[in-house]
Amino acid sequence: MKPKIIEWVNPSDTEIVWKYPDEIIPWGSVVIVKEFENALFYRDGKLYGLLGAGRHVLDTQNVPFLSGLVEGLYGESIFRSMIIYVSLRRFQGKFGGRTQTIELAPLLFHGSFYFRIEDPSLFVNKVVGPQSVFTTDELNEYLRGYFNEKIMAYLSSTSIQDVYMKQTEVTERVTMLLRRDFRDIGISLEKVVFEGVDTEGPWRDRLFWMMRGGVQTGYVLQMETVKEVAKELGKSPGAAIGTGMVIVPPLMQPPPPPQPITTPSTAPQQAVPIAPPSFAICPYCGKQVPTGANFCPYCGRRVKWCSKQHICTEEARFCPVCGEELK
Structure with a gap:
Protein backbone atom coordinates (compact mmCIF):
# COMPACT_ATOMS: atom_id res chain seq x y z
CA MET A 1 0.00 0.00 0.00
CA LYS A 2 1.36 3.38 -0.99
CA PRO A 3 2.22 5.51 2.06
CA LYS A 4 0.24 8.64 2.71
CA ILE A 5 2.11 11.85 1.87
CA ILE A 6 1.66 14.78 4.26
CA GLU A 7 3.01 18.09 2.97
CA TRP A 8 2.34 21.84 3.11
CA VAL A 9 1.87 22.40 -0.61
CA ASN A 10 3.05 25.68 -2.16
CA PRO A 11 2.68 28.05 0.79
CA SER A 12 2.95 31.72 -0.16
CA ASP A 13 5.58 34.06 1.27
CA THR A 14 2.98 35.57 3.60
CA GLU A 15 1.67 32.31 5.11
CA ILE A 16 2.89 31.66 8.64
CA VAL A 17 1.03 28.57 9.85
CA TRP A 18 -0.99 25.67 8.44
CA LYS A 19 -2.67 22.66 10.06
CA TYR A 20 -2.98 19.35 8.26
CA PRO A 21 -6.76 18.72 8.15
CA ASP A 22 -6.76 15.06 9.29
CA GLU A 23 -5.76 14.10 12.84
CA ILE A 24 -5.70 10.34 12.12
CA ILE A 25 -2.29 9.54 10.63
CA PRO A 26 -1.66 6.03 9.22
CA TRP A 27 1.45 4.18 10.34
CA GLY A 28 4.22 4.62 7.78
CA SER A 29 2.94 7.92 6.40
CA VAL A 30 5.59 10.26 5.02
CA VAL A 31 5.85 13.84 6.28
CA ILE A 32 7.72 16.20 3.97
CA VAL A 33 9.15 19.32 5.59
CA LYS A 34 10.79 21.93 3.38
CA GLU A 35 13.57 24.33 4.23
CA PHE A 36 12.38 27.21 6.45
CA GLU A 37 9.60 25.00 7.84
CA ASN A 38 8.97 22.88 10.91
CA ALA A 39 6.23 20.28 11.43
CA LEU A 40 4.99 19.94 15.00
CA PHE A 41 2.84 17.19 16.54
CA TYR A 42 0.29 18.54 19.02
CA ARG A 43 -2.52 16.77 20.87
CA ASP A 44 -4.62 17.38 23.98
CA GLY A 45 -2.84 20.64 24.80
CA LYS A 46 0.59 19.05 24.67
CA LEU A 47 3.41 19.30 22.15
CA TYR A 48 4.94 15.87 21.49
CA GLY A 49 7.71 16.74 19.07
CA LEU A 50 9.03 18.61 16.08
CA LEU A 51 10.37 17.59 12.67
CA GLY A 52 12.81 19.76 10.76
CA ALA A 53 13.50 19.93 7.04
CA GLY A 54 13.54 16.52 5.34
CA ARG A 55 11.43 13.48 4.42
CA HIS A 56 10.24 11.60 7.51
CA VAL A 57 8.63 8.12 7.64
CA LEU A 58 6.24 8.01 10.58
CA ASP A 59 6.91 5.05 12.84
CA THR A 60 8.21 4.80 16.37
CA GLN A 61 11.63 3.64 15.22
CA ASN A 62 12.30 6.64 12.98
CA VAL A 63 10.45 9.15 15.15
CA PRO A 64 10.58 7.99 18.81
CA PHE A 65 8.28 10.69 20.21
CA LEU A 66 5.41 9.15 18.19
CA SER A 67 5.17 6.32 20.74
CA GLY A 68 2.97 8.57 22.86
CA LEU A 69 0.56 9.06 19.96
CA VAL A 70 0.00 5.44 18.87
CA GLU A 71 -3.56 4.12 18.89
CA GLY A 72 -5.09 0.90 17.60
CA LEU A 73 -7.97 0.96 15.13
CA TYR A 74 -9.41 -2.27 13.73
CA GLY A 75 -6.16 -4.08 14.32
CA GLU A 76 -4.05 -1.41 12.67
CA SER A 77 -1.75 1.05 14.38
CA ILE A 78 -2.33 4.72 13.71
CA PHE A 79 -1.20 8.01 15.19
CA ARG A 80 -3.74 10.52 16.42
CA SER A 81 -2.36 14.05 16.43
CA MET A 82 -2.52 17.47 14.86
CA ILE A 83 0.34 18.20 12.50
CA ILE A 84 1.01 21.93 12.49
CA TYR A 85 3.39 23.44 9.96
CA VAL A 86 5.16 26.68 10.90
CA SER A 87 7.15 28.85 8.50
CA LEU A 88 10.46 30.26 9.71
CA ARG A 89 10.64 33.12 7.21
CA ARG A 90 10.47 36.84 7.98
CA PHE A 91 6.98 38.35 8.10
CA GLN A 92 5.35 41.76 8.36
CA GLY A 93 2.58 42.47 10.84
CA LYS A 94 0.38 45.54 11.23
CA PHE A 95 -0.54 47.43 14.38
CA GLY A 96 -2.68 50.45 15.15
CA GLY A 97 -5.07 51.83 17.69
CA ARG A 98 -5.93 54.64 20.06
CA THR A 99 -4.61 55.31 23.55
CA GLN A 100 -3.78 58.20 25.90
CA THR A 101 -0.40 59.62 26.82
CA ILE A 102 0.72 60.42 30.35
CA GLU A 103 -1.01 63.83 30.05
CA LEU A 104 -4.26 62.04 29.04
CA ALA A 105 -3.85 63.40 25.52
CA PRO A 106 -5.60 61.23 22.89
CA LEU A 107 -3.09 59.47 20.66
CA LEU A 108 -3.86 57.62 17.44
CA PHE A 109 -1.08 55.47 16.00
CA HIS A 110 -0.40 52.84 13.34
CA GLY A 111 2.55 51.10 11.76
CA SER A 112 4.25 47.81 10.92
CA PHE A 113 6.40 45.30 12.77
CA TYR A 114 8.68 42.63 11.34
CA PHE A 115 9.21 39.24 12.98
CA ARG A 116 10.25 35.59 12.67
CA ILE A 117 9.15 32.48 14.53
CA GLU A 118 12.27 31.88 16.60
CA ASP A 119 11.09 29.00 18.80
CA PRO A 120 8.35 27.00 16.99
CA SER A 121 7.75 24.72 19.98
CA LEU A 122 7.13 27.62 22.35
CA PHE A 123 5.09 29.39 19.67
CA SER A 157 3.36 56.32 30.32
CA THR A 158 5.02 58.49 27.66
CA SER A 159 4.51 62.22 27.09
CA ILE A 160 2.90 63.39 23.86
CA GLN A 161 5.83 65.75 23.34
CA ASP A 162 8.26 62.81 23.33
CA VAL A 163 6.07 60.80 20.94
CA TYR A 164 6.20 63.63 18.39
CA MET A 165 9.63 65.15 18.97
CA LYS A 166 11.65 62.07 19.97
CA GLN A 167 10.05 59.47 17.74
CA THR A 168 13.30 57.63 16.99
CA GLU A 169 14.07 57.31 20.68
CA VAL A 170 10.50 56.22 21.48
CA THR A 171 10.57 53.64 18.66
CA GLU A 172 13.84 52.15 19.92
CA ARG A 173 12.47 51.96 23.45
CA VAL A 174 9.22 50.36 22.28
CA THR A 175 11.13 47.79 20.21
CA MET A 176 13.35 46.85 23.14
CA LEU A 177 10.41 46.39 25.52
CA LEU A 178 8.25 44.48 23.04
CA ARG A 179 11.07 42.11 22.12
CA ARG A 180 10.85 40.62 25.59
CA ASP A 181 7.09 40.15 25.29
CA PHE A 182 7.37 38.52 21.87
CA ARG A 183 10.23 36.30 22.99
CA ASP A 184 7.87 34.92 25.64
CA ILE A 185 5.70 33.46 22.86
CA GLY A 186 8.56 32.19 20.69
CA ILE A 187 8.78 35.13 18.28
CA SER A 188 11.80 37.27 17.41
CA LEU A 189 10.66 40.88 16.93
CA GLU A 190 13.15 42.43 14.51
CA LYS A 191 11.84 45.90 13.74
CA VAL A 192 9.03 48.33 14.62
CA VAL A 193 8.06 51.19 12.30
CA PHE A 194 5.58 53.94 13.21
CA GLU A 195 3.86 55.00 9.99
CA GLY A 196 1.65 57.63 11.58
CA VAL A 197 0.80 59.28 14.91
CA ASP A 198 -1.87 61.89 15.51
CA THR A 199 -3.89 63.53 18.25
CA GLU A 200 -7.23 65.31 18.42
CA GLY A 201 -8.89 68.61 19.28
CA PRO A 202 -7.04 71.22 21.34
CA TRP A 203 -3.97 69.01 21.66
CA ARG A 204 -3.07 69.81 18.05
CA ASP A 205 -2.84 73.51 19.00
CA ARG A 206 -0.82 72.68 22.09
CA LEU A 207 1.59 70.62 20.03
CA PHE A 208 2.10 73.60 17.72
CA TRP A 209 3.48 75.65 20.60
CA MET A 210 5.48 72.77 22.01
CA MET A 211 7.15 71.97 18.69
CA ARG A 212 7.51 75.53 17.41
CA GLY A 213 8.45 77.27 20.62
CA GLY A 214 10.14 74.42 22.45
CA VAL A 215 8.03 74.93 25.59
CA GLN A 216 7.11 72.19 28.03
CA THR A 217 3.63 70.66 28.21
CA GLY A 218 3.05 71.93 31.74
CA TYR A 219 3.77 75.51 30.71
CA VAL A 220 1.30 75.36 27.82
CA LEU A 221 -1.39 73.97 30.14
CA GLN A 222 -0.70 76.74 32.66
CA MET A 223 -1.22 79.39 30.00
CA GLU A 224 -4.49 77.76 28.97
CA THR A 225 -5.61 77.85 32.59
CA VAL A 226 -5.03 81.61 32.67
CA LYS A 227 -7.10 82.04 29.52
CA GLU A 228 -9.93 79.89 30.88
CA VAL A 229 -10.04 81.85 34.13
CA ALA A 230 -10.14 85.10 32.18
CA LYS A 231 -12.99 83.76 30.09
CA GLU A 232 -15.01 82.73 33.14
CA LEU A 233 -14.39 86.01 34.94
CA GLY A 234 -15.58 87.83 31.86
CA LYS A 235 -18.97 86.19 32.31
CA SER A 236 -19.34 87.46 35.89
CA PRO A 237 -21.37 90.65 36.65
CA GLY A 238 -19.11 93.65 37.16
CA ALA A 239 -16.07 91.92 35.72
CA ALA A 240 -15.87 94.13 32.66
CA ILE A 241 -14.15 97.49 32.60
CA GLY A 242 -15.11 99.28 29.45
CA THR A 243 -15.62 96.83 26.63
CA GLY A 244 -14.10 93.37 26.62
CA MET A 245 -11.61 94.06 29.43
CA VAL A 246 -11.33 91.72 32.38
CA ILE A 247 -9.30 91.89 35.55
CA VAL A 248 -7.39 88.59 35.69
CA PRO A 249 -5.50 87.51 38.79
CA PRO A 250 -1.87 86.96 37.83
CA LEU A 251 -1.98 83.17 38.12
CA MET A 252 1.44 82.78 36.63
CA GLN A 253 2.98 85.31 39.02
CA PRO A 254 2.70 86.14 42.73
CA PRO A 255 0.35 88.97 43.73
CA PRO A 256 1.91 92.44 44.09
CA PRO A 257 2.85 93.55 47.61
CA PRO A 258 0.09 95.34 49.55
CA GLN A 259 0.06 99.12 49.28
CA PRO A 260 0.76 101.11 52.47
CA ILE A 261 -2.30 102.42 54.28
CA THR A 262 -2.56 106.21 54.17
CA THR A 263 -4.55 108.43 56.52
CA PRO A 264 -7.61 110.15 55.11
CA SER A 265 -6.94 113.53 53.60
CA THR A 266 -9.08 116.28 52.27
CA ALA A 267 -6.80 116.56 49.27
CA PRO A 268 -8.02 114.76 46.18
CA GLN A 269 -6.63 111.25 45.93
CA GLN A 270 -4.43 110.41 42.98
CA ALA A 271 -4.20 106.92 41.55
CA VAL A 272 -0.98 105.25 42.54
CA PRO A 273 0.49 103.32 39.61
CA ILE A 274 1.01 99.63 40.36
CA ALA A 275 4.37 98.30 39.37
CA PRO A 276 4.32 95.29 37.11
CA PRO A 277 4.92 91.94 38.84
CA SER A 278 8.60 91.37 39.49
CA PHE A 279 8.51 87.59 39.15
CA ALA A 280 7.47 84.99 36.60
CA ILE A 281 7.12 81.22 36.79
CA CYS A 282 10.01 79.10 35.53
CA PRO A 283 8.77 76.92 32.63
CA TYR A 284 11.07 74.12 33.80
CA CYS A 285 10.60 73.82 37.58
CA GLY A 286 7.59 76.06 38.28
CA LYS A 287 9.43 78.28 40.81
CA GLN A 288 9.63 82.10 40.83
CA VAL A 289 12.20 83.76 38.58
CA PRO A 290 12.97 87.50 38.92
CA THR A 291 11.90 89.41 35.82
CA GLY A 292 14.80 89.80 33.41
CA ALA A 293 16.96 87.10 35.02
CA ASN A 294 18.95 84.91 32.64
CA PHE A 295 18.83 81.84 34.88
CA CYS A 296 16.29 80.29 37.24
CA PRO A 297 17.66 80.64 40.81
CA TYR A 298 16.16 77.24 41.72
CA CYS A 299 16.87 74.82 38.88
CA GLY A 300 19.66 76.80 37.20
CA ARG A 301 18.15 76.52 33.71
CA ARG A 302 18.65 79.41 31.29
CA VAL A 303 15.49 81.32 30.33
CA LYS A 304 14.58 84.01 27.80
CA TRP A 305 12.24 87.01 27.88
CA CYS A 306 10.26 88.64 25.11
CA SER A 307 9.89 92.42 24.91
CA LYS A 308 6.65 92.16 26.90
CA GLN A 309 8.50 90.37 29.71
CA HIS A 310 6.93 86.96 29.13
CA ILE A 311 9.24 84.19 30.27
CA CYS A 312 10.28 81.55 27.70
CA THR A 313 12.47 78.46 27.58
CA GLU A 314 16.04 78.68 26.34
CA GLU A 315 15.17 76.64 23.23
CA ALA A 316 12.06 78.67 22.35
CA ARG A 317 12.10 80.58 19.09
CA PHE A 318 8.76 82.27 19.69
CA CYS A 319 7.01 83.51 22.81
CA PRO A 320 4.21 81.04 23.70
CA VAL A 321 2.04 83.88 25.06
CA CYS A 322 2.22 86.65 22.46
CA GLY A 323 3.94 84.84 19.58
CA GLU A 324 6.80 87.34 19.32
CA GLU A 325 9.93 85.98 17.66
CA LEU A 326 12.77 85.68 20.15
CA LYS A 327 16.28 86.84 19.33
Whole structure:
Protein backbone atom coordinates (compact mmCIF):
# COMPACT_ATOMS: atom_id res chain seq x y z
CA MET A 1 0.00 0.00 0.00
CA LYS A 2 1.36 3.38 -0.99
CA PRO A 3 2.22 5.51 2.06
CA LYS A 4 0.24 8.64 2.71
CA ILE A 5 2.11 11.85 1.87
CA ILE A 6 1.66 14.78 4.26
CA GLU A 7 3.01 18.09 2.97
CA TRP A 8 2.34 21.84 3.11
CA VAL A 9 1.87 22.40 -0.61
CA ASN A 10 3.05 25.68 -2.16
CA PRO A 11 2.68 28.05 0.79
CA SER A 12 2.95 31.72 -0.16
CA ASP A 13 5.58 34.06 1.27
CA THR A 14 2.98 35.57 3.60
CA GLU A 15 1.67 32.31 5.11
CA ILE A 16 2.89 31.66 8.64
CA VAL A 17 1.03 28.57 9.85
CA TRP A 18 -0.99 25.67 8.44
CA LYS A 19 -2.67 22.66 10.06
CA TYR A 20 -2.98 19.35 8.26
CA PRO A 21 -6.76 18.72 8.15
CA ASP A 22 -6.76 15.06 9.29
CA GLU A 23 -5.76 14.10 12.84
CA ILE A 24 -5.70 10.34 12.12
CA ILE A 25 -2.29 9.54 10.63
CA PRO A 26 -1.66 6.03 9.22
CA TRP A 27 1.45 4.18 10.34
CA GLY A 28 4.22 4.62 7.78
CA SER A 29 2.94 7.92 6.40
CA VAL A 30 5.59 10.26 5.02
CA VAL A 31 5.85 13.84 6.28
CA ILE A 32 7.72 16.20 3.97
CA VAL A 33 9.15 19.32 5.59
CA LYS A 34 10.79 21.93 3.38
CA GLU A 35 13.57 24.33 4.23
CA PHE A 36 12.38 27.21 6.45
CA GLU A 37 9.60 25.00 7.84
CA ASN A 38 8.97 22.88 10.91
CA ALA A 39 6.23 20.28 11.43
CA LEU A 40 4.99 19.94 15.00
CA PHE A 41 2.84 17.19 16.54
CA TYR A 42 0.29 18.54 19.02
CA ARG A 43 -2.52 16.77 20.87
CA ASP A 44 -4.62 17.38 23.98
CA GLY A 45 -2.84 20.64 24.80
CA LYS A 46 0.59 19.05 24.67
CA LEU A 47 3.41 19.30 22.15
CA TYR A 48 4.94 15.87 21.49
CA GLY A 49 7.71 16.74 19.07
CA LEU A 50 9.03 18.61 16.08
CA LEU A 51 10.37 17.59 12.67
CA GLY A 52 12.81 19.76 10.76
CA ALA A 53 13.50 19.93 7.04
CA GLY A 54 13.54 16.52 5.34
CA ARG A 55 11.43 13.48 4.42
CA HIS A 56 10.24 11.60 7.51
CA VAL A 57 8.63 8.12 7.64
CA LEU A 58 6.24 8.01 10.58
CA ASP A 59 6.91 5.05 12.84
CA THR A 60 8.21 4.80 16.37
CA GLN A 61 11.63 3.64 15.22
CA ASN A 62 12.30 6.64 12.98
CA VAL A 63 10.45 9.15 15.15
CA PRO A 64 10.58 7.99 18.81
CA PHE A 65 8.28 10.69 20.21
CA LEU A 66 5.41 9.15 18.19
CA SER A 67 5.17 6.32 20.74
CA GLY A 68 2.97 8.57 22.86
CA LEU A 69 0.56 9.06 19.96
CA VAL A 70 0.00 5.44 18.87
CA GLU A 71 -3.56 4.12 18.89
CA GLY A 72 -5.09 0.90 17.60
CA LEU A 73 -7.97 0.96 15.13
CA TYR A 74 -9.41 -2.27 13.73
CA GLY A 75 -6.16 -4.08 14.32
CA GLU A 76 -4.05 -1.41 12.67
CA SER A 77 -1.75 1.05 14.38
CA ILE A 78 -2.33 4.72 13.71
CA PHE A 79 -1.20 8.01 15.19
CA ARG A 80 -3.74 10.52 16.42
CA SER A 81 -2.36 14.05 16.43
CA MET A 82 -2.52 17.47 14.86
CA ILE A 83 0.34 18.20 12.50
CA ILE A 84 1.01 21.93 12.49
CA TYR A 85 3.39 23.44 9.96
CA VAL A 86 5.16 26.68 10.90
CA SER A 87 7.15 28.85 8.50
CA LEU A 88 10.46 30.26 9.71
CA ARG A 89 10.64 33.12 7.21
CA ARG A 90 10.47 36.84 7.98
CA PHE A 91 6.98 38.35 8.10
CA GLN A 92 5.35 41.76 8.36
CA GLY A 93 2.58 42.47 10.84
CA LYS A 94 0.38 45.54 11.23
CA PHE A 95 -0.54 47.43 14.38
CA GLY A 96 -2.68 50.45 15.15
CA GLY A 97 -5.07 51.83 17.69
CA ARG A 98 -5.93 54.64 20.06
CA THR A 99 -4.61 55.31 23.55
CA GLN A 100 -3.78 58.20 25.90
CA THR A 101 -0.40 59.62 26.82
CA ILE A 102 0.72 60.42 30.35
CA GLU A 103 -1.01 63.83 30.05
CA LEU A 104 -4.26 62.04 29.04
CA ALA A 105 -3.85 63.40 25.52
CA PRO A 106 -5.60 61.23 22.89
CA LEU A 107 -3.09 59.47 20.66
CA LEU A 108 -3.86 57.62 17.44
CA PHE A 109 -1.08 55.47 16.00
CA HIS A 110 -0.40 52.84 13.34
CA GLY A 111 2.55 51.10 11.76
CA SER A 112 4.25 47.81 10.92
CA PHE A 113 6.40 45.30 12.77
CA TYR A 114 8.68 42.63 11.34
CA PHE A 115 9.21 39.24 12.98
CA ARG A 116 10.25 35.59 12.67
CA ILE A 117 9.15 32.48 14.53
CA GLU A 118 12.27 31.88 16.60
CA ASP A 119 11.09 29.00 18.80
CA PRO A 120 8.35 27.00 16.99
CA SER A 121 7.75 24.72 19.98
CA LEU A 122 7.13 27.62 22.35
CA PHE A 123 5.09 29.39 19.67
CA VAL A 124 2.74 26.42 19.22
CA ASN A 125 2.49 25.81 22.98
CA LYS A 126 1.74 29.45 23.82
CA VAL A 127 -0.20 30.71 20.79
CA VAL A 128 -1.30 28.28 18.08
CA GLY A 129 -2.55 25.47 20.31
CA PRO A 130 -4.13 27.33 23.25
CA GLN A 131 -5.63 30.07 21.05
CA SER A 132 -6.68 27.67 18.25
CA VAL A 133 -5.21 29.94 15.58
CA PHE A 134 -4.52 27.53 12.74
CA THR A 135 -4.64 29.95 9.79
CA THR A 136 -2.46 32.91 8.90
CA ASP A 137 -5.40 35.35 8.99
CA GLU A 138 -6.33 34.26 12.51
CA LEU A 139 -2.71 34.46 13.61
CA ASN A 140 -2.20 37.95 12.16
CA GLU A 141 -5.30 39.15 13.99
CA TYR A 142 -4.04 37.65 17.25
CA LEU A 143 -0.56 39.17 16.88
CA ARG A 144 -2.03 42.58 16.06
CA GLY A 145 -4.05 42.52 19.27
CA TYR A 146 -1.07 41.25 21.27
CA PHE A 147 1.16 44.01 19.88
CA ASN A 148 -1.45 46.74 20.46
CA GLU A 149 -2.00 45.68 24.06
CA LYS A 150 1.71 45.89 24.84
CA ILE A 151 2.45 49.13 23.00
CA MET A 152 -0.56 50.93 24.47
CA ALA A 153 0.71 50.17 27.97
CA TYR A 154 4.02 51.81 27.09
CA LEU A 155 2.61 54.86 25.28
CA SER A 156 0.27 55.59 28.20
CA SER A 157 3.36 56.32 30.32
CA THR A 158 5.02 58.49 27.66
CA SER A 159 4.51 62.22 27.09
CA ILE A 160 2.90 63.39 23.86
CA GLN A 161 5.83 65.75 23.34
CA ASP A 162 8.26 62.81 23.33
CA VAL A 163 6.07 60.80 20.94
CA TYR A 164 6.20 63.63 18.39
CA MET A 165 9.63 65.15 18.97
CA LYS A 166 11.65 62.07 19.97
CA GLN A 167 10.05 59.47 17.74
CA THR A 168 13.30 57.63 16.99
CA GLU A 169 14.07 57.31 20.68
CA VAL A 170 10.50 56.22 21.48
CA THR A 171 10.57 53.64 18.66
CA GLU A 172 13.84 52.15 19.92
CA ARG A 173 12.47 51.96 23.45
CA VAL A 174 9.22 50.36 22.28
CA THR A 175 11.13 47.79 20.21
CA MET A 176 13.35 46.85 23.14
CA LEU A 177 10.41 46.39 25.52
CA LEU A 178 8.25 44.48 23.04
CA ARG A 179 11.07 42.11 22.12
CA ARG A 180 10.85 40.62 25.59
CA ASP A 181 7.09 40.15 25.29
CA PHE A 182 7.37 38.52 21.87
CA ARG A 183 10.23 36.30 22.99
CA ASP A 184 7.87 34.92 25.64
CA ILE A 185 5.70 33.46 22.86
CA GLY A 186 8.56 32.19 20.69
CA ILE A 187 8.78 35.13 18.28
CA SER A 188 11.80 37.27 17.41
CA LEU A 189 10.66 40.88 16.93
CA GLU A 190 13.15 42.43 14.51
CA LYS A 191 11.84 45.90 13.74
CA VAL A 192 9.03 48.33 14.62
CA VAL A 193 8.06 51.19 12.30
CA PHE A 194 5.58 53.94 13.21
CA GLU A 195 3.86 55.00 9.99
CA GLY A 196 1.65 57.63 11.58
CA VAL A 197 0.80 59.28 14.91
CA ASP A 198 -1.87 61.89 15.51
CA THR A 199 -3.89 63.53 18.25
CA GLU A 200 -7.23 65.31 18.42
CA GLY A 201 -8.89 68.61 19.28
CA PRO A 202 -7.04 71.22 21.34
CA TRP A 203 -3.97 69.01 21.66
CA ARG A 204 -3.07 69.81 18.05
CA ASP A 205 -2.84 73.51 19.00
CA ARG A 206 -0.82 72.68 22.09
CA LEU A 207 1.59 70.62 20.03
CA PHE A 208 2.10 73.60 17.72
CA TRP A 209 3.48 75.65 20.60
CA MET A 210 5.48 72.77 22.01
CA MET A 211 7.15 71.97 18.69
CA ARG A 212 7.51 75.53 17.41
CA GLY A 213 8.45 77.27 20.62
CA GLY A 214 10.14 74.42 22.45
CA VAL A 215 8.03 74.93 25.59
CA GLN A 216 7.11 72.19 28.03
CA THR A 217 3.63 70.66 28.21
CA GLY A 218 3.05 71.93 31.74
CA TYR A 219 3.77 75.51 30.71
CA VAL A 220 1.30 75.36 27.82
CA LEU A 221 -1.39 73.97 30.14
CA GLN A 222 -0.70 76.74 32.66
CA MET A 223 -1.22 79.39 30.00
CA GLU A 224 -4.49 77.76 28.97
CA THR A 225 -5.61 77.85 32.59
CA VAL A 226 -5.03 81.61 32.67
CA LYS A 227 -7.10 82.04 29.52
CA GLU A 228 -9.93 79.89 30.88
CA VAL A 229 -10.04 81.85 34.13
CA ALA A 230 -10.14 85.10 32.18
CA LYS A 231 -12.99 83.76 30.09
CA GLU A 232 -15.01 82.73 33.14
CA LEU A 233 -14.39 86.01 34.94
CA GLY A 234 -15.58 87.83 31.86
CA LYS A 235 -18.97 86.19 32.31
CA SER A 236 -19.34 87.46 35.89
CA PRO A 237 -21.37 90.65 36.65
CA GLY A 238 -19.11 93.65 37.16
CA ALA A 239 -16.07 91.92 35.72
CA ALA A 240 -15.87 94.13 32.66
CA ILE A 241 -14.15 97.49 32.60
CA GLY A 242 -15.11 99.28 29.45
CA THR A 243 -15.62 96.83 26.63
CA GLY A 244 -14.10 93.37 26.62
CA MET A 245 -11.61 94.06 29.43
CA VAL A 246 -11.33 91.72 32.38
CA ILE A 247 -9.30 91.89 35.55
CA VAL A 248 -7.39 88.59 35.69
CA PRO A 249 -5.50 87.51 38.79
CA PRO A 250 -1.87 86.96 37.83
CA LEU A 251 -1.98 83.17 38.12
CA MET A 252 1.44 82.78 36.63
CA GLN A 253 2.98 85.31 39.02
CA PRO A 254 2.70 86.14 42.73
CA PRO A 255 0.35 88.97 43.73
CA PRO A 256 1.91 92.44 44.09
CA PRO A 257 2.85 93.55 47.61
CA PRO A 258 0.09 95.34 49.55
CA GLN A 259 0.06 99.12 49.28
CA PRO A 260 0.76 101.11 52.47
CA ILE A 261 -2.30 102.42 54.28
CA THR A 262 -2.56 106.21 54.17
CA THR A 263 -4.55 108.43 56.52
CA PRO A 264 -7.61 110.15 55.11
CA SER A 265 -6.94 113.53 53.60
CA THR A 266 -9.08 116.28 52.27
CA ALA A 267 -6.80 116.56 49.27
CA PRO A 268 -8.02 114.76 46.18
CA GLN A 269 -6.63 111.25 45.93
CA GLN A 270 -4.43 110.41 42.98
CA ALA A 271 -4.20 106.92 41.55
CA VAL A 272 -0.98 105.25 42.54
CA PRO A 273 0.49 103.32 39.61
CA ILE A 274 1.01 99.63 40.36
CA ALA A 275 4.37 98.30 39.37
CA PRO A 276 4.32 95.29 37.11
CA PRO A 277 4.92 91.94 38.84
CA SER A 278 8.60 91.37 39.49
CA PHE A 279 8.51 87.59 39.15
CA ALA A 280 7.47 84.99 36.60
CA ILE A 281 7.12 81.22 36.79
CA CYS A 282 10.01 79.10 35.53
CA PRO A 283 8.77 76.92 32.63
CA TYR A 284 11.07 74.12 33.80
CA CYS A 285 10.60 73.82 37.58
CA GLY A 286 7.59 76.06 38.28
CA LYS A 287 9.43 78.28 40.81
CA GLN A 288 9.63 82.10 40.83
CA VAL A 289 12.20 83.76 38.58
CA PRO A 290 12.97 87.50 38.92
CA THR A 291 11.90 89.41 35.82
CA GLY A 292 14.80 89.80 33.41
CA ALA A 293 16.96 87.10 35.02
CA ASN A 294 18.95 84.91 32.64
CA PHE A 295 18.83 81.84 34.88
CA CYS A 296 16.29 80.29 37.24
CA PRO A 297 17.66 80.64 40.81
CA TYR A 298 16.16 77.24 41.72
CA CYS A 299 16.87 74.82 38.88
CA GLY A 300 19.66 76.80 37.20
CA ARG A 301 18.15 76.52 33.71
CA ARG A 302 18.65 79.41 31.29
CA VAL A 303 15.49 81.32 30.33
CA LYS A 304 14.58 84.01 27.80
CA TRP A 305 12.24 87.01 27.88
CA CYS A 306 10.26 88.64 25.11
CA SER A 307 9.89 92.42 24.91
CA LYS A 308 6.65 92.16 26.90
CA GLN A 309 8.50 90.37 29.71
CA HIS A 310 6.93 86.96 29.13
CA ILE A 311 9.24 84.19 30.27
CA CYS A 312 10.28 81.55 27.70
CA THR A 313 12.47 78.46 27.58
CA GLU A 314 16.04 78.68 26.34
CA GLU A 315 15.17 76.64 23.23
CA ALA A 316 12.06 78.67 22.35
CA ARG A 317 12.10 80.58 19.09
CA PHE A 318 8.76 82.27 19.69
CA CYS A 319 7.01 83.51 22.81
CA PRO A 320 4.21 81.04 23.70
CA VAL A 321 2.04 83.88 25.06
CA CYS A 322 2.22 86.65 22.46
CA GLY A 323 3.94 84.84 19.58
CA GLU A 324 6.80 87.34 19.32
CA GLU A 325 9.93 85.98 17.66
CA LEU A 326 12.77 85.68 20.15
CA LYS A 327 16.28 86.84 19.33
